[in-house]
Amino acid sequence: MKKILNGMFCVLKYVLLISAFVSTLYIVIYMFQRLEKDLTQAASVFIPYLLLFILFCINLVGRQKSVNQNIFYNITCCLVFATITYCGYRAIFDENLLLRAKTKYGIDFNFYNDFIAPMKTMLYGLSIANICFMFHKKEEKAPEIPVEEPVEQIAPRKKRKAEGTK
Protein backbone atom coordinates (compact mmCIF):
# COMPACT_ATOMS: atom_id res chain seq x y z
CA MET A 1 0.00 0.00 0.00
CA LYS A 2 2.77 2.41 0.96
CA LYS A 3 4.62 1.55 -2.24
CA ILE A 4 1.53 2.26 -4.38
CA LEU A 5 0.92 5.58 -2.61
CA ASN A 6 4.55 6.54 -2.94
CA GLY A 7 4.56 5.69 -6.65
CA MET A 8 1.41 7.74 -7.12
CA PHE A 9 2.83 10.81 -5.35
CA CYS A 10 6.14 10.40 -7.18
CA VAL A 11 4.39 10.63 -10.57
CA LEU A 12 2.05 13.38 -9.38
CA LYS A 13 5.06 15.36 -8.20
CA TYR A 14 6.44 15.65 -11.73
CA VAL A 15 3.05 16.48 -13.26
CA LEU A 16 2.39 19.20 -10.69
CA LEU A 17 5.92 20.56 -11.07
CA ILE A 18 5.29 21.07 -14.77
CA SER A 19 1.91 22.73 -14.19
CA ALA A 20 3.34 25.02 -11.48
CA PHE A 21 6.25 25.98 -13.68
CA VAL A 22 4.06 26.66 -16.72
CA SER A 23 1.62 28.83 -14.73
CA THR A 24 4.48 30.81 -13.16
CA LEU A 25 6.21 31.22 -16.51
CA TYR A 26 3.02 32.47 -18.17
CA ILE A 27 2.12 34.95 -15.44
CA VAL A 28 5.61 36.31 -14.85
CA ILE A 29 6.48 36.73 -18.54
CA TYR A 30 3.10 38.34 -19.24
CA MET A 31 3.51 40.60 -16.21
CA PHE A 32 7.00 41.72 -17.19
CA GLN A 33 5.93 42.35 -20.79
CA ARG A 34 2.96 44.46 -19.74
CA LEU A 35 5.04 46.44 -17.31
CA GLU A 36 7.77 46.78 -19.96
CA LYS A 37 10.38 45.46 -17.58
CA ASP A 38 13.55 43.68 -18.56
CA LEU A 39 12.91 39.92 -18.63
CA THR A 40 16.33 39.18 -17.16
CA GLN A 41 15.01 40.59 -13.88
CA ALA A 42 12.54 37.69 -13.79
CA ALA A 43 15.42 35.18 -13.63
CA SER A 44 15.38 35.18 -9.82
CA VAL A 45 11.87 33.67 -9.93
CA PHE A 46 13.00 30.76 -12.08
CA ILE A 47 16.32 29.93 -10.40
CA PRO A 48 14.65 27.77 -7.67
CA TYR A 49 12.72 25.92 -10.40
CA LEU A 50 15.95 25.30 -12.31
CA LEU A 51 17.63 24.04 -9.16
CA LEU A 52 14.78 21.63 -8.48
CA PHE A 53 14.77 20.43 -12.09
CA ILE A 54 18.48 19.59 -11.82
CA LEU A 55 18.05 17.85 -8.46
CA PHE A 56 15.09 15.80 -9.72
CA CYS A 57 17.12 14.78 -12.76
CA ILE A 58 19.98 13.68 -10.49
CA ASN A 59 17.48 11.72 -8.36
CA LEU A 60 16.05 10.00 -11.40
CA VAL A 61 19.35 9.23 -13.12
CA GLY A 62 21.08 8.22 -9.89
CA ARG A 63 18.06 6.15 -8.80
CA GLN A 64 18.33 7.60 -5.32
CA LYS A 65 15.89 5.62 -3.26
CA SER A 66 16.46 7.84 -0.22
CA VAL A 67 14.74 10.69 -2.08
CA ASN A 68 12.48 8.96 -4.58
CA GLN A 69 10.99 6.62 -2.00
CA ASN A 70 10.63 9.23 0.72
CA ILE A 71 6.85 9.53 0.96
CA PHE A 72 6.90 12.60 3.21
CA TYR A 73 9.12 14.47 0.77
CA ASN A 74 6.95 13.45 -2.18
CA ILE A 75 3.72 14.56 -0.44
CA THR A 76 5.31 17.91 0.47
CA CYS A 77 6.44 18.41 -3.13
CA CYS A 78 2.90 17.69 -4.35
CA LEU A 79 1.45 20.14 -1.83
CA VAL A 80 3.90 22.92 -2.74
CA PHE A 81 3.34 22.55 -6.48
CA ALA A 82 -0.43 22.28 -5.99
CA THR A 83 -0.39 25.52 -3.97
CA ILE A 84 1.60 27.32 -6.67
CA THR A 85 -0.75 26.02 -9.38
CA TYR A 86 -3.80 27.02 -7.38
CA CYS A 87 -2.50 30.55 -6.81
CA GLY A 88 -1.74 30.84 -10.53
CA TYR A 89 -5.24 29.60 -11.31
CA ARG A 90 -6.77 32.18 -8.98
CA ALA A 91 -4.69 35.01 -10.41
CA ILE A 92 -5.93 34.17 -13.92
CA PHE A 93 -9.49 32.90 -13.41
CA ASP A 94 -10.86 34.16 -10.06
CA GLU A 95 -13.35 36.86 -11.05
CA ASN A 96 -13.86 37.98 -7.48
CA LEU A 97 -10.35 39.43 -7.35
CA LEU A 98 -11.41 42.87 -8.45
CA LEU A 99 -8.05 44.29 -9.48
CA ARG A 100 -8.12 41.72 -12.27
CA ALA A 101 -11.26 43.43 -13.59
CA LYS A 102 -9.86 46.91 -13.05
CA THR A 103 -6.54 46.50 -14.80
CA LYS A 104 -8.16 44.51 -17.64
CA TYR A 105 -4.97 42.47 -18.08
CA GLY A 106 -6.86 39.24 -17.43
CA ILE A 107 -4.42 38.46 -14.59
CA ASP A 108 -4.35 39.84 -11.07
CA PHE A 109 -0.65 40.68 -10.91
CA ASN A 110 -0.98 42.30 -7.53
CA PHE A 111 -2.27 39.06 -6.03
CA TYR A 112 0.40 36.89 -7.66
CA ASN A 113 3.22 39.28 -6.88
CA ASP A 114 2.47 38.88 -3.15
CA PHE A 115 2.86 35.13 -3.59
CA ILE A 116 6.24 35.12 -5.35
CA ALA A 117 8.33 35.42 -2.17
CA PRO A 118 6.61 32.50 -0.32
CA MET A 119 6.82 30.47 -3.52
CA LYS A 120 10.58 30.97 -3.72
CA THR A 121 10.95 30.08 -0.04
CA MET A 122 9.07 26.83 -0.49
CA LEU A 123 11.00 25.84 -3.62
CA TYR A 124 14.37 26.59 -2.02
CA GLY A 125 13.24 24.59 1.02
CA LEU A 126 12.48 21.59 -1.18
CA SER A 127 15.89 21.90 -2.84
CA ILE A 128 17.70 22.02 0.50
CA ALA A 129 15.76 19.01 1.78
CA ASN A 130 16.49 17.11 -1.43
CA ILE A 131 20.23 17.72 -1.04
CA CYS A 132 20.05 16.64 2.62
CA PHE A 133 18.31 13.38 1.72
CA MET A 134 20.95 12.61 -0.90
CA PHE A 135 23.48 11.97 1.88
CA HIS A 136 22.59 8.73 3.55
CA LYS A 137 24.26 5.77 5.11
CA LYS A 138 25.11 3.01 2.68
CA GLU A 139 23.13 -0.10 3.48
CA GLU A 140 25.43 -2.71 4.99
CA LYS A 141 25.33 -6.08 3.27
CA ALA A 142 23.83 -8.85 5.42
CA PRO A 143 26.33 -11.64 6.34
CA GLU A 144 26.03 -14.70 4.14
CA ILE A 145 24.27 -17.60 5.80
CA PRO A 146 25.80 -21.02 4.88
CA VAL A 147 23.36 -23.00 2.84
CA GLU A 148 22.57 -26.36 4.32
CA GLU A 149 22.44 -29.33 2.03
CA PRO A 150 19.00 -30.63 1.24
CA VAL A 151 17.76 -33.33 3.55
CA GLU A 152 17.16 -35.72 0.68
CA GLN A 153 20.84 -35.67 -0.26
CA ILE A 154 22.01 -36.19 3.29
CA ALA A 155 19.64 -39.02 3.98
CA PRO A 156 21.19 -41.53 1.57
CA ARG A 157 24.64 -40.81 3.07
CA LYS A 158 23.32 -41.51 6.55
CA LYS A 159 21.74 -44.64 5.21
CA ARG A 160 25.00 -45.70 3.66
CA LYS A 161 26.89 -44.97 6.91
CA ALA A 162 24.36 -46.95 8.90
CA GLU A 163 24.64 -49.78 6.48
CA GLY A 164 28.48 -49.69 6.70
CA THR A 165 28.49 -49.87 10.48
CA LYS A 166 26.20 -52.82 10.35
Place this chain on the structure above:
Amino acid sequence: MKNILLEYIKIIGYTVVGLVFAYSAFYFILNFHHAKELSRTVSINVKENDMYNKIANNIAEVKGNIAGFNSGKYHGNVPLGFLLTMSGKLEICTRQFENETFMQLQDRTEFGAQDIYQFATSFQSSILNGCLIQQFYDLSSSTGNEIPDASVRSFAPFLKTNIESMIDSSSYIISSYHYNNIYYFTTDLTNNTLYNRSSQAFYKTLSLYDKSSDLLLELSNWFKNEVN
Protein backbone atom coordinates in the same frame (compact mmCIF):
# COMPACT_ATOMS: atom_id res chain seq x y z
CA MET B 1 31.54 10.19 13.47
CA LYS B 2 30.49 10.07 9.85
CA ASN B 3 27.32 8.23 10.79
CA ILE B 4 26.38 10.86 13.37
CA LEU B 5 26.93 13.60 10.80
CA LEU B 6 24.76 11.78 8.28
CA GLU B 7 22.04 11.37 10.92
CA TYR B 8 22.18 15.10 11.62
CA ILE B 9 21.87 15.91 7.91
CA LYS B 10 18.88 13.60 7.74
CA ILE B 11 17.27 15.35 10.71
CA ILE B 12 17.89 18.74 9.08
CA GLY B 13 16.33 17.44 5.86
CA TYR B 14 13.21 16.27 7.66
CA THR B 15 12.98 19.52 9.62
CA VAL B 16 13.13 21.58 6.41
CA VAL B 17 10.53 19.36 4.74
CA GLY B 18 8.32 19.70 7.82
CA LEU B 19 8.58 23.47 7.74
CA VAL B 20 7.90 23.61 4.00
CA PHE B 21 4.94 21.27 4.47
CA ALA B 22 3.45 23.50 7.16
CA TYR B 23 4.08 26.66 5.16
CA SER B 24 2.56 25.32 1.94
CA ALA B 25 -0.39 23.74 3.76
CA PHE B 26 -1.04 27.10 5.41
CA TYR B 27 -0.97 28.91 2.08
CA PHE B 28 -3.11 26.28 0.38
CA ILE B 29 -5.83 26.39 3.03
CA LEU B 30 -5.63 30.17 3.31
CA ASN B 31 -6.16 30.56 -0.42
CA PHE B 32 -9.16 28.23 -0.35
CA HIS B 33 -10.58 30.16 2.56
CA HIS B 34 -9.97 33.53 0.90
CA ALA B 35 -11.59 32.35 -2.35
CA LYS B 36 -14.58 31.11 -0.37
CA GLU B 37 -14.87 34.39 1.52
CA LEU B 38 -14.78 36.41 -1.68
CA SER B 39 -17.44 34.26 -3.30
CA ARG B 40 -19.90 35.01 -0.48
CA THR B 41 -22.93 36.82 -1.79
CA VAL B 42 -24.98 39.62 -0.26
CA SER B 43 -28.73 39.00 -0.09
CA ILE B 44 -30.71 42.09 -1.04
CA ASN B 45 -34.28 42.04 -2.22
CA VAL B 46 -34.12 44.98 -4.58
CA LYS B 47 -37.79 44.89 -5.51
CA GLU B 48 -38.74 45.63 -1.93
CA ASN B 49 -35.96 48.16 -1.38
CA ASP B 50 -37.39 51.63 -0.72
CA MET B 51 -34.44 53.45 -2.22
CA TYR B 52 -34.59 51.50 -5.46
CA ASN B 53 -38.34 52.10 -5.77
CA LYS B 54 -37.83 55.80 -5.07
CA ILE B 55 -35.24 56.04 -7.85
CA ALA B 56 -37.55 54.24 -10.28
CA ASN B 57 -40.40 56.64 -9.35
CA ASN B 58 -38.13 59.67 -9.75
CA ILE B 59 -37.09 58.60 -13.23
CA ALA B 60 -40.69 57.94 -14.22
CA GLU B 61 -41.59 61.42 -12.96
CA VAL B 62 -38.71 63.03 -14.88
CA LYS B 63 -39.92 61.29 -18.00
CA GLY B 64 -43.44 62.62 -17.41
CA ASN B 65 -42.13 66.16 -16.83
CA ILE B 66 -40.29 66.37 -20.12
CA ALA B 67 -42.90 64.50 -22.15
CA GLY B 68 -45.44 67.35 -22.06
CA PHE B 69 -43.14 69.92 -23.67
CA ASN B 70 -44.33 71.36 -26.98
CA SER B 71 -41.86 73.93 -28.36
CA GLY B 72 -44.45 75.40 -30.71
CA LYS B 73 -46.75 76.45 -27.90
CA TYR B 74 -44.11 77.94 -25.60
CA HIS B 75 -44.25 81.72 -25.12
CA GLY B 76 -42.19 82.23 -21.94
CA ASN B 77 -39.12 84.35 -21.11
CA VAL B 78 -36.50 81.63 -21.27
CA PRO B 79 -35.00 81.20 -24.75
CA LEU B 80 -36.45 78.23 -26.59
CA GLY B 81 -32.99 76.94 -27.51
CA PHE B 82 -32.07 76.63 -23.84
CA LEU B 83 -35.26 74.71 -23.08
CA LEU B 84 -34.75 72.37 -26.00
CA THR B 85 -31.20 71.70 -24.84
CA MET B 86 -32.40 71.02 -21.32
CA SER B 87 -35.11 68.69 -22.58
CA GLY B 88 -32.55 66.74 -24.64
CA LYS B 89 -30.16 66.53 -21.70
CA LEU B 90 -32.83 65.25 -19.34
CA GLU B 91 -33.90 62.68 -21.89
CA ILE B 92 -30.32 61.44 -22.28
CA CYS B 93 -30.08 61.14 -18.50
CA THR B 94 -33.25 59.08 -18.17
CA ARG B 95 -31.90 56.75 -20.83
CA GLN B 96 -28.65 56.44 -18.91
CA PHE B 97 -30.60 55.54 -15.76
CA GLU B 98 -32.35 52.79 -17.61
CA ASN B 99 -29.00 51.23 -18.45
CA GLU B 100 -28.69 47.51 -18.39
CA THR B 101 -26.95 47.08 -15.03
CA PHE B 102 -29.43 49.20 -13.13
CA MET B 103 -32.51 47.63 -14.70
CA GLN B 104 -31.21 44.10 -14.10
CA LEU B 105 -31.07 44.76 -10.38
CA GLN B 106 -34.79 44.26 -9.83
CA ASP B 107 -34.63 40.65 -11.01
CA ARG B 108 -31.96 39.66 -8.55
CA THR B 109 -31.70 38.92 -4.86
CA GLU B 110 -28.08 37.74 -4.56
CA PHE B 111 -25.06 39.90 -5.36
CA GLY B 112 -21.47 38.77 -5.54
CA ALA B 113 -18.35 40.95 -5.37
CA GLN B 114 -18.12 41.12 -9.14
CA ASP B 115 -21.77 42.23 -9.50
CA ILE B 116 -21.40 45.01 -6.96
CA TYR B 117 -18.20 46.19 -8.57
CA GLN B 118 -19.93 46.32 -11.96
CA PHE B 119 -22.82 48.19 -10.39
CA ALA B 120 -20.43 50.79 -8.94
CA THR B 121 -18.42 51.19 -12.17
CA SER B 122 -21.65 51.39 -14.14
CA PHE B 123 -22.69 54.33 -11.98
CA GLN B 124 -19.40 56.06 -12.72
CA SER B 125 -19.58 55.54 -16.47
CA SER B 126 -23.31 55.91 -17.16
CA ILE B 127 -24.69 58.28 -14.57
CA LEU B 128 -21.71 60.29 -13.40
CA ASN B 129 -19.84 60.64 -16.68
CA GLY B 130 -22.62 60.06 -19.23
CA CYS B 131 -25.28 62.14 -17.49
CA LEU B 132 -24.18 64.50 -14.75
CA ILE B 133 -20.74 65.56 -15.97
CA GLN B 134 -21.34 65.55 -19.72
CA GLN B 135 -24.80 67.09 -19.58
CA PHE B 136 -24.91 69.35 -16.53
CA TYR B 137 -21.41 70.12 -15.29
CA ASP B 138 -20.96 72.97 -17.76
CA LEU B 139 -24.27 74.39 -16.52
CA SER B 140 -23.20 74.07 -12.90
CA SER B 141 -19.79 75.68 -13.43
CA SER B 142 -20.94 78.56 -15.61
CA THR B 143 -20.49 82.05 -14.17
CA GLY B 144 -24.07 83.20 -14.57
CA ASN B 145 -24.55 85.03 -17.83
CA GLU B 146 -24.86 81.78 -19.82
CA ILE B 147 -27.87 80.72 -17.76
CA PRO B 148 -30.92 82.70 -18.80
CA ASP B 149 -33.18 81.74 -15.92
CA ALA B 150 -32.67 83.02 -12.36
CA SER B 151 -33.91 79.86 -10.60
CA VAL B 152 -31.53 77.64 -12.59
CA ARG B 153 -28.74 80.11 -11.88
CA SER B 154 -29.35 79.83 -8.15
CA PHE B 155 -29.50 76.04 -8.45
CA ALA B 156 -26.16 75.78 -10.31
CA PRO B 157 -23.74 75.94 -7.31
CA PHE B 158 -25.78 73.29 -5.51
CA LEU B 159 -25.55 71.08 -8.60
CA LYS B 160 -21.80 71.58 -8.80
CA THR B 161 -21.20 70.69 -5.15
CA ASN B 162 -23.30 67.57 -5.50
CA ILE B 163 -21.59 66.37 -8.65
CA GLU B 164 -18.15 66.88 -7.13
CA SER B 165 -19.08 65.05 -3.93
CA MET B 166 -20.43 62.18 -6.02
CA ILE B 167 -17.18 61.97 -8.01
CA ASP B 168 -15.27 61.64 -4.74
CA SER B 169 -17.70 59.14 -3.20
CA SER B 170 -17.85 56.82 -6.19
CA SER B 171 -14.05 56.85 -6.56
CA TYR B 172 -13.72 56.03 -2.89
CA ILE B 173 -16.18 53.13 -3.09
CA ILE B 174 -14.42 51.58 -6.06
CA SER B 175 -10.86 52.09 -4.84
CA SER B 176 -11.59 50.74 -1.36
CA TYR B 177 -13.32 47.73 -2.89
CA HIS B 178 -10.46 46.98 -5.32
CA TYR B 179 -8.08 45.71 -2.71
CA ASN B 180 -10.04 42.65 -1.72
CA ASN B 181 -7.17 40.53 -3.02
CA ILE B 182 -4.97 41.35 -0.05
CA TYR B 183 -5.11 38.71 2.65
CA TYR B 184 -2.95 37.66 5.53
CA PHE B 185 -4.05 35.77 8.60
CA THR B 186 -7.76 35.54 8.07
CA THR B 187 -9.60 36.38 11.22
CA ASP B 188 -13.26 37.00 11.89
CA LEU B 189 -12.52 40.69 11.65
CA THR B 190 -11.12 40.48 8.10
CA ASN B 191 -13.94 38.12 7.08
CA ASN B 192 -16.48 40.63 8.26
CA THR B 193 -14.60 43.45 6.55
CA LEU B 194 -14.68 41.63 3.21
CA TYR B 195 -18.36 40.81 3.58
CA ASN B 196 -19.42 44.18 4.94
CA ARG B 197 -17.45 45.98 2.28
CA SER B 198 -19.57 44.30 -0.40
CA SER B 199 -22.77 45.17 1.36
CA GLN B 200 -21.71 48.76 2.05
CA ALA B 201 -20.49 49.30 -1.50
CA PHE B 202 -23.88 48.23 -2.82
CA TYR B 203 -25.88 50.54 -0.57
CA LYS B 204 -23.50 53.46 -1.05
CA THR B 205 -23.75 53.13 -4.81
CA LEU B 206 -27.52 52.88 -4.60
CA SER B 207 -27.60 56.06 -2.50
CA LEU B 208 -25.51 57.81 -5.17
CA TYR B 209 -28.06 56.73 -7.78
CA ASP B 210 -30.73 58.13 -5.49
CA LYS B 211 -28.93 61.45 -5.10
CA SER B 212 -28.48 61.76 -8.86
CA SER B 213 -32.12 60.99 -9.53
CA ASP B 214 -33.10 63.69 -7.01
CA LEU B 215 -30.99 66.22 -8.88
CA LEU B 216 -32.59 65.26 -12.16
CA LEU B 217 -36.04 65.53 -10.63
CA GLU B 218 -35.24 69.03 -9.36
CA LEU B 219 -34.17 70.12 -12.83
CA SER B 220 -37.13 68.46 -14.52
CA ASN B 221 -39.54 70.10 -12.06
CA TRP B 222 -38.10 73.49 -12.92
CA PHE B 223 -38.45 72.58 -16.60
CA LYS B 224 -42.07 71.53 -16.15
CA ASN B 225 -42.97 74.71 -14.26
CA GLU B 226 -41.32 76.85 -16.92
CA VAL B 227 -42.99 75.09 -19.83
CA ASN B 228 -46.51 74.91 -18.42
